Amino acid sequence: MSRPLNDILVVSLEQAVAAPYLSSRLADAGARVIKIERPEGDFARYYDSVVNGQSAYFVWLNRGKESLQLDIKKDEDLALLKKIISKADVFIQNLAPNVVDKYDLDSENLRATNKRLITVDISGYGEDGPFAKMKAYDMLVQSETGLAMVTGSPQEPGRVGVSVCDIAAGMHGLVAVLEALYERKTTGKGKSIKSTLFAGMADWMTVPLLHQQYGGKAPGRGGLSHPSIAPYEAFTAKDGGEIVISIQNQTEWKNLCEQVLDRPDFVDHPDYANNELRVANREQLRQEILDIFATQERNVLTDKLLKARIAFGSLNTVADLIDHPQLERTEVQSENGPVSLISSPIRFAGDEESYGPIPALGEHNAALRKEFGSE
Numbered sequence: 001m002s003r004p005l006n007d008i009l010v011v012s013l014e015q016a017v018a019a020p021y022l023s024s025r026l027a028d029a030g031a032r033v034i035k036i037e038r039p040e041g042d043f044a045r046y047y048d049s050v051v052n053g054q055s056a057y058f059v060w061l062n063r064g065k066e067s068l069q070l071d072i073k074k075d076e077d078l079a080l081l082k083k084i085i086s087k088a089d090v091f092i093q094n095l096a097p098n099v100v101d102k103y104d105l106d107s108e109n110l111r112a113t114n115k116r117l118i119t120v121d122i123s124g125y126g127e128d129g130p131f132a133k134m135k136a137y138d139m140l141v142q143s144e145t146g147l148a149m150v151t152g153s154p155q156e157p158g159r160v161g162v163s164v165c166d167i168a169a170g171m172h173g174l175v176a177v178l179e180a181l182y183e184r185k186t187t188g189k190g191k192s193i194k195s196t197l198f199a200g201m202a203d204w205m206t207v208p209l210l211h212q213q214y215g216g217k218a219p220g221r222g223g224l225s226h227p228s229i230a231p232y233e234a235f236t237a238k239d240g241g242e243i244v245i246s247i248q249n250q251t252e253w254k255n256l257c258e259q260v261l262d263r264p265d266f267v268d269h270p271d272y273a274n275n276e277l278r279v280a281n282r283e284q285l286r287q288e289i290l291d292i293f294a295t296q297e298r299n300v301l302t303d304k305l306l307k308a309r310i311a312f313g314s315l316n317t318v319a320d321l322i323d324h325p326q327l328e329r330t331e332v333q334s335e336n337g338p339v340s341l342i343s344s345p346i347r348f349a350g351d352e353e354s355y356g357p358i359p360a361l362g363e364h365n366a367a368l369r370k371e372f373g374s375e
Helices: 018-028 056-061 075-086 107-113 138-144 164-187 197-204 206-215 250-260 275-280 282-293 298-307 318-322 365-371
Strands: 009-013 032-037 065-069 090-093 118-123 192-196 232-236 242-246 311-314 329-332 339-342
Touching (some): 009 018, 009 075, 018 056, 018 065, 018 118, 056 339, 090 164, 107 118, 118 164, 138 164, 164 192, 232 282, 275 282, 298 311
Parallel strands (some): 009 032, 009 090, 032 065
Antiparallel strands (some): 232 242, 242 311, 329 339
């Protein structure tokens, strides 16, 4: 099936999450992605073995790629890598700080011999500044950017439960690659792209930062309570099921009071008449709603919320997500059998989604060495 990037060759000297996320999305779009792995393989292959003996992260982020094992400390393997890169459209790397410089795999050297090449260097903190040489993993960057201090319960900070810093760096890198490919159609020249875990998450922290910088106080940790909107949090029904409701405007507030809570007197109540008052009196309002919700089953409440056109969601577990009626799946092949993955959130009308298989370690060694001239 023809895809937008069918004519693009991507070489990715990658490990873990950020770079594999970027290259996997290019593969989904039709690019040919050659994943360069150290002789022992991408260490993400060994994070766990929960998916038919394979790592959950690895099967998620490496579909549709070719696996080539290289030891770039060896002259022959390094020469082969450079030869493949010389024919590539995109080169991605997320090795430890300064590693690529040792082997002349830095952007400046590579683009001097291949002017159409787009290079992507993914790092923790960038190539300059006092943190440039520091290793960076997701939870460390969640801590450095202040994300952990606006996440969790009032009692203690918390880690976001997925690798958001890695994913953000990969997503920003993906956007930049697509921009650079588009620009290259006009200029004939590639670009050097830098994407960091720190900058990606710092951007997502803009709103708390602006509250701190201009208001003197960042939003506190409220668990499932929104720091500046109320009611916008979880409430427990009679059967123990939890429902998160979100009131964004006065019309919704009126509908909630009259059609769900059966308390029309709340609409213009001096403690609740507008959002600022509701935030100021959050605990009192929360208890009022909890008392009402505790008298009704979750399905009764959700029916009322739907009819009242109130935004809400169930507080689901991951087990609930597995059977969620809106969740779409795509089957991917692997050496240990098929894997059911969540379908891409990017969908084009009329296209049938399919992913390439998850490669075994070194599965394409012989074919790639033959293709690029090194037996």
